[in-house]
Amino acid sequence: MKLILAIVQDKDSQHLQTKLVKGGFRATQLPSTGGFLKAGNCTFLIGVEEEKVDAALDVIKKTCHTRTQFVTPTFMMPEAASSMTDPVEVQVGGATCFILPVDKFVRF
Template sequence: MKLIVAIIQSKDSQQLQASLVKGGFRATQLSSTGGFLKAGNCTFLIGVEEEKIDDALAVIKKTCHTRVQYVTPTFLMPEAASSLSEPVEVQVGGATCFILPVDKFVRF
């Protein structure tokens, strides 16, 4: 068994939760905050049998999309506040997934 830790944008969380349930996967959803834009994220903990890892990742990939967002450069680089004032385009979203081994799984 493996544990997929998937960090996604909050905007994709409801659709991902529904898609995981539809695909027969159980997941725990945790609210989290991103370090780059300090935006709302969700972290999903998904226990998966090894042979179903690719299926679970396919659901995540299909559901979680990247987006373009505009931020002020002062948010990214406070030291550049006086020289840059136009918004900068950054790509956000998608999913970051970590796949970890599970030594033991118990359900009560």
């Protein structure tokens, strides 16, 4: 058994939840906040059998997409407020996944 921790952008979370359920995967959804842009994220806890890890990752990959977003540099670096005022384009979204071993799984 494996535990997939998938951190996705809020914009993709509902669609991912729907696709996971349709794919037969159970997931717990937790609200979270990114450290870089301080934007809303969602962390999914997905318990899967080892042979189904690739299938779950495939659902995540097909559902969570990167996109570009403009942010002001002062948002990223407050100390640069006086020298940089034009928005900067950054990549956001997609998914960051961690696959962890599970020693024991119990459902009540």
